[in-house]
Amino acid sequence: MENTDPSLLPSIIFTTAAQLVDCVDKKLLVVLRDGRKLIGILRSFDQYANLVLQDTIERIIVESMYSDIQRGVYIVRGENVVLVGEIVTFDLLLTYFNSKDPEKENSIPLKEVSLDEIYAAQQDEIDNRRRRELTKNSKLIDIGFSIDTQQEDMY
Amino acid sequence: MLPLTLLNTSQGHPMLVELKSGETLNGHLVNCDAWMNLTLKEVVQTNSDGTRFFRLPECYVRGNNIKYLRVPDEVLDIAREKNQQQREEQRKSNQPQRGGYNRQYSSGGQRGGYNRNRGGGNVGRGGGQFQRGGRGTQY
Numbered sequence: 001m002e003n004t005d006p007s008l009l010p011s012i013i014f015t016t017a018a019q020l021v022d023c024v025d026k027k028l029l030v031v032l033r034d035g036r037k038l039i040g041i042l043r044s045f046d047q048y049a050n051l052v053l054q055d056t057i058e059r060i061i062v063e064s065m066y067s068d069i070q071r072g073v074y075i076v077r078g079e080n081v082v083l084v085g086e087i088v089t090f091d092l093l094l095t096y097f098n099s100k101d102p103e104k105e106n107s108i109p110l111k112e113v114s115l116d117e118i119y120a121a122q123q124d125e126i127d128n129r130r131r132r133e134l135t136k137n138s139k140l141i142d143i144g145f146s147i148d149t150q151q152e153d154m155y
Numbered sequence: 156m157l158p159l160t161l162l163n164t165s166q167g168h169p170m171l172v173e174l175k176s177g178e179t180l181n182g183h184l185v186n187c188d189a190w191m192n193l194t195l196k197e198v199v200q201t202n203s204d205g206t207r208f209f210r211l212p213e214c215y216v217r218g219n220n221i222k223y224l225r226v227p228d229e230v231l232d233i234a235r236e237k238n239q240q241q242r243e244e245q246r247k248s249n250q251p252q253r254g255g256y257n258r259q260y261s262s263g264g265q266r267g268g269y270n271r272n273r274g275g276g277n278v279g280r281g282g283g284q285f286q287r288g289g290r291g292t293q294y
Binding site: 032034043044045046050051052054071072073074075076077079080 | 156157158159161162175177191218219221222223224225226227228230231
């Protein structure tokens with residue numbers, strides 16, 4: 001039965017990306033270097049960890065708020081992937097959080113808000129980060145450091 | 156099917172390409188290669204803030220600048236179908252040879268056969284595709 005399907009990768013050849021074999025056809029959270037969080041079903045991948053995601057949503061999370069956007073099929077270039085993780089079903093999560101904190105009835109940490117709200121919150125966050133960065137840079141320059149203009153990873 | 160196979164299948168379809176810089180390109184895929192280099196036509200380019208738009212009749216993207224691509228849902232189904240077809244064709248053309256002259260050292264067949272038997276590994280597949288003479292049929 002094994003290896004009759006030529007689209008299946010023999011897991012021995014690859015030591016790293018091959019670990020994704022177990023994740024195929026499962027619902028995954030993929031975090032990209034720019035901070036984006038994609039939730040979708042992994043349909044295939046290759047040795048560079050290029051990923052094919054189906055029925056993907058992009059989830060924007062700011063502090064304790066989140067909002068989802070329907071996106072569809074993604075081909076993600078492996079370089080940009082920070083992490084890939086399987087998503088535990090919501091029920092399990094719920095029991096987990098409730099068992100950790102039986103005092104609180106519903107302690108799922110995130111609250112869903114509208115897209116407009118999340119965009120506003122996200123913009124605020126970006127502005128804040130930029131301001132912090134500027135202050136930090138000017139302080140660093142004051143004490144004689146040179147500043148790296150390259151954008152940092154956002155995740 | 157592999158990500159790059161899916162990309163090949165997307166030729167002729169509209170797609171959205173986001174570059175690492177955050178710029179996006181909306182256009183029809185004309186061609187692509189194993190490095191994910193793309194040529195697109197009828198492109199709308201958007202700057203990273205999404206505030207400015209440019210219309211380009213065609214453009215070339217070097218693969219290393221790509222963050223991700225978004226393709227239409229149908230493309231997955233099309234790719235799956237093609238994959239199935241190809242596999243059936245292969246089975247038909249290869250089965251009689253298996254354990255036959257492929258295993259004995261007849262020059263041409265042996266090479267491809269070896270690669271094919273390693274089964275689906277990327278390297279093996281690449282070899283296999285040539286052996287099928289499948290370039291033409293593949294796209």
